[in-house]
Amino acid sequence: MADKRTALATPLLGIVLGIVGAVLLYTQLGNIVSAALDGTGGNTAPYIVLFFLGAVFALVAVIIGLVGLIRGGHRILHRQPLAGPRSGTPE
Numbered sequence: 001m002a003d004k005r006t007a008l009a010t011p012l013l014g015i016v017l018g019i020v021g022a023v024l025l026y027t028q029l030g031n032i033v034s035a036a037l038d039g040t041g042g043n044t045a046p047y048i049v050l051f052f053l054g055a056v057f058a059l060v061a062v063i064i065g066l067v068g069l070i071r072g073g074h075r076i077l078h079r080q081p082l083a084g085p086r087s088g089t090p091e
Contacts, residue, residue, distance in 0.1 A: 011068060018061030024054025 028051035
């Protein structure tokens with residue numbers, strides 16, 4: 001049977017995208033609010049674009065993580081069932 005494990009680059013890409021996405025979301029939300037409230041006419045368009053880019057990065061990171069869990073590419077987590085009865089609990 002073929003090995004289903006993913007290459008190391010895929011989880012690392014997910015981690016990097018998640019970190020970059022979270023940083024973009026955090027910093028650009030502050031920039032959007034600051035630019036909107038400073039009274040100089042706004043000009044928040046670049047900040048909004050970067051904010052949504054961060055949201056897309058974060059969403060892609062979550063999808064990569066979920067696909068990795070479902071495919072069983074992680075050495076420890078693939079042994080844990082995502083749904084169904086848990087061992088040791090009464091049914």
